[in-house]
Amino acid sequence: MSFEDSLYEVVRRAVSNELQKQIFELRESITATPSQPTDGKLYLSAKEAADFMGIKLQTLYQNIERVPHVKKHGKLLFTRDGLISYVEQK
Incomplete structure (x- = not known):
């Protein structure tokens, strides 16, 4: 294999991985788009909630019993107010 072929393969793999x-x-992002419930509060997805609290998603799931949330259509949803209250209680 020539140098050009090797270089081409490296670039092809990098582009493929990035895509x-x-x-x-x-x-x-499509599946994590927050829902707009009827009470007018904006709900966050689990990933957004973890980011909002500055923790890893895995840590959120490990503590899910203590973190205020609702489950809608099989997805966990969180409010900013609920997360702030939870963090302030700790």
């Missing part, structure tokens, strides 16, 4: 990453992130 796969962007597709994954796009899918995540």
Whole structure:
């Protein structure tokens, strides 16, 4: 294999990996779009809630019994007010 062929393969793999990453992130953002419930409060997805609190998503799931949330259509939803209250209680 020539140097040019090797270089081409490295670039092709890098582009392919980047595209796969962007597709994954796009899918995540589509499925993690918060719902607008009838009470007018904006709900956060689990990922957004973890980011809002500055913790890893895994840590949120490990403590889910203590973190105020609702489950709608199989998704966990969180309010900013609920998360702030939870953090202030600790």
